[in-house]
Amino acid sequence: MKYKKIEILLKTNICLEQVFVSGENNHINVIVIGDVFIGMNQVNRQKLVYEPLMKYFSDEKIHSINIEAYSLKEWKKNKLLK
Template sequence: MQNKKIKKILMNKLALQEIYVTGDSNHIEIIAIGEIFTGMSEVKRQQSVYTSLMSDIMEKKIHAITIKSYSPKEWNKKKHNYSP
């Protein structure tokens, strides 16, 4: 599955402010930033991303995912350490 398609799915389903998707269909790395994650536990954040991609995971279009998710406030503190 193309990274652009994953990005589009997550942007639409989770109303994210920013998203970075890297890797290939064997291993996708996702950094998702959105208000939806404010006050949400790390487990709930990952569940929301997995749920949005579940049909593609079940169809084996995506094999493995690493997810990092942040509220915009959290991302503002972390983003200086990230370069896509």
């Protein structure tokens, strides 16, 4: 599955500021940033990101996904720590 398609799909379905997609073959890494994640725990953040991608798992276009989800404030803090 094309990474740009995943990016557009996530931005269209979730109110996100930024989406970064990388990976190899059908093993995907996603970093999503948006204030939609404020007050959500990591499990609920991942559920929100999985939802628009579920049909691609059943089609085996995506085999596995690693999700990092941040609010804008968390992302800025995280970038400063690296």
